[in-house]
Amino acid sequence: xxxxxxxxxxxxxxxxxxxxxxxxxxxxxxxxxxxxxxxxxxxxxxxxxxxxxxxxxxxxxxxxxxxxxxxxxxxxxxxxxxxxxxxxxxxxxxxxxxxxxxxxxxxxxxxxxxxxxxxxxxxxxxxxxxxxxxxxxxxxxxxxxxxxxxxxxxxxxxxxxxxxxxxxxxxxxxxxxxxxxxxxxxxxxxxxxxxxxxxxxxxxxxxxxxxxxxxxxxxxxx
Amino acid sequence: xxxxxxxxxxxxxxxxxxxxxxxxxxxxxxxxxxxxxxxxxxxxxxxxxxxxxxxxxxxxxxxxxxxxxxxxxxxxxxxxxxxxxxxxxxxxxxxxxxxxxxxxxxxxxxxxxxxxxxxxxxxxxxxxxxxxxxxxxxxxxxxxxxxxxxxxxxxxxxxxxxxxxxxxxxxxxxxxxxxxxxxxxxxxxxxxxxxxxxxxxxxxxxxxxxxxxxxxxxxxxxxxxxxxxxxxxxxxxxxxxxxxxxxxxxxxxxxxxxxxxxxxxxxxxxxx
Ligand SMILES: Nc1ncnc2c1ncn2[C@@H]1O[C@H](COP(=O)(O)OP(=O)(O)OP(=O)(O)O)[C@@H](O)[C@H]1O
Ligand SMILES: [Mg+2]
Numbered sequence: 001x002x003x004x005x006x007x008x009x010x011x012x013x014x015x016x017x018x019x020x021x022x023x024x025x026x027x028x029x030x031x032x033x034x035x036x037x038x039x040x041x042x043x044x045x046x047x048x049x050x051x052x053x054x055x056x057x058x059x060x061x062x063x064x065x066x067x068x069x070x071x072x073x074x075x076x077x078x079x080x081x082x083x084x085x086x087x088x089x090x091x092x093x094x095x096x097x098x099x100x101x102x103x104x105x106x107x108x109x110x111x112x113x114x115x116x117x118x119x120x121x122x123x124x125x126x127x128x129x130x131x132x133x134x135x136x137x138x139x140x141x142x143x144x145x146x147x148x149x150x151x152x153x154x155x156x157x158x159x160x161x162x163x164x165x166x167x168x169x170x171x172x173x174x175x176x177x178x179x180x181x182x183x184x185x186x187x188x189x190x191x192x193x194x195x196x197x198x199x200x201x202x203x204x205x206x207x208x209x210x211x212x213x214x215x216x217x218x219x220x221x222x
Numbered sequence: 223x224x225x226x227x228x229x230x231x232x233x234x235x236x237x238x239x240x241x242x243x244x245x246x247x248x249x250x251x252x253x254x255x256x257x258x259x260x261x262x263x264x265x266x267x268x269x270x271x272x273x274x275x276x277x278x279x280x281x282x283x284x285x286x287x288x289x290x291x292x293x294x295x296x297x298x299x300x301x302x303x304x305x306x307x308x309x310x311x312x313x314x315x316x317x318x319x320x321x322x323x324x325x326x327x328x329x330x331x332x333x334x335x336x337x338x339x340x341x342x343x344x345x346x347x348x349x350x351x352x353x354x355x356x357x358x359x360x361x362x363x364x365x366x367x368x369x370x371x372x373x374x375x376x377x378x379x380x381x382x383x384x385x386x387x388x389x390x391x392x393x394x395x396x397x398x399x400x401x402x403x404x405x406x407x408x409x410x411x412x413x414x415x416x417x418x419x420x421x422x423x424x425x426x427x428x429x430x431x432x433x434x435x436x437x438x439x440x441x442x443x444x445x446x447x448x449x450x451x452x453x454x455x456x457x458x459x460x461x462x463x464x465x466x467x468x469x470x471x472x473x474x475x476x477x478x479x480x481x482x483x484x485x486x487x488x489x490x491x492x493x494x
């Protein structure tokens with residue numbers, strides 16, 4: 001009974017951070033998706049400069065940790081260039097978006113390259129331009145293949161949103177930390193509830209990922 | 223045999239017409255392998271050409287270069303009087319850009335061994351995509367023409383099916399309809415029956431025969447179906463070790479040839 005009343009007391013406190021967690025998730029996911037397509041397409045383009053420059057971006061952001069990138073944007077950019085990336089919210093969203101955009105761009109690139117070469121050849125035989133081939137033939141098939149991985153990475157993005165508590169954003173984890181510092185004995189319970197909330201948030205994406213896998217299987221076999 | 227000959231006469235092409243395609247000393251290497259060692263060939267409007275020869279002799283490569291899927295190492299391919307792979311720039315011949323290549327290859331269509339239908343589109347959409355997007359034709363008109371074409375190849379009742387729902391023979395017939403709605407002047411066929419179960423070969427050959435007899439486009443068929451080649455081809459090319467080792471009418475090459483390599487090829491072929 002004590003536990004239940006504790007849960008009833010703690011949960012609403014934590015949920016005060018829900019809005020921030022969800023808004024950071026949605027915004028950084030959208031940025032990550034856009035970056036992923038722009039960078040992924042650049043990686044398969046014939047333009048050597050574009051291709052190489054994007055390659056450097058991808059390797060740098062995949063090869064270093066998100067938390068360091070976040071701190072770098074948060075502390076270093078204002079010091080070096082005297083500019084703010086907007087609010088803390090924007091800093092967090094940009095860091096997460098760029099980091100996962102780098103990973104996802106590899107998914108985009110890999111899926112485009114995985115489309116059977118015969119598809120491109122058939123499109124050439126119908127006299128399609130490079131652009132038409134990409135838009136009408138390759139991308140629609142590649143996107144189906146991407147869906148499961150996009151789902152997986154979106155779950156990871158959701159988990160990564162908790163890092164914004166480190167730059168003062170009041171998300172779910174932030175409220176968990178606050179409550180623990182005033183009430184240390186409740187720490188185990190508080191973090192169990194935090195975990196549980198994140199799990200509930202992940203459920204729709206887990207479901208979408210499954211769904212994506214079925215679509216991916218259906219859409220690409222000829 | 224003799225009625226085959228008269229059959230051929232009926233379809234045969236007047237030699238006075240200007241060739242629509244010319245290969246001028248075309249060579250192709252992949253790394254150190256010299257696959258084609260100087261091909262000279264003319265294709266006249268409406269001409270039906272069968273290309274035969276041992277595996278690896280370069281049959282596929284010859285037609286892939288015309289479809290711009292493979293770039294020649296040297297030599298020229300002329301289509302409708304225009305150089306396919308080269309264009310003029312500031313008075314000099316340079317490597318063609320995409321715009322030039324698309325202008326020149328517009329009259330060429332191809333059917334592949336493995337069909338290469340677009341799996342995310344219905345078979346009707348497969349047929350309609352290129353006329354609408356490439357030729358910018360009217361959508362309703364294209365739809366009507368595509369339906370007629372699919373009916374012609376016997377798939378008029380399956381317009382909304384996806385390729386994965388069809389048999390191999392049906393897929394290949396869709397692939398032919400898809401190429402035909404673009405109204406090419408030259409159609410290339412690369413062993414279009416060799417990925418099919420034996421019982422499905424006939425229906426695909428029937429469609430090709432129908433095209434050959436009723437449409438006036440030129441056709442180049444890479445094929446292992448000798449009887450069929452003998453039947454519909456005005457001209458047979460025997461390719462061997464990177465050159466056209468023998469060419470002539472179907473009878474000249476497949477029946478009367480004194481060329482040793484042709485004979486041993488045909489002998490091996492009959493055994494298999
Ligand atoms: N992209 C490529 N890279 C390297 N070698 C190639 C390539 N395409 C073809 N070849 C080689 O060129 C030669 C001719 O190939 P091609 O496919 O034109 O022969 P083919 O006469 O069509 O043979 P088959 O009857 O087996 O289809 C072969 O030795 C093949 O291995
Ligand atoms: Mg071949």
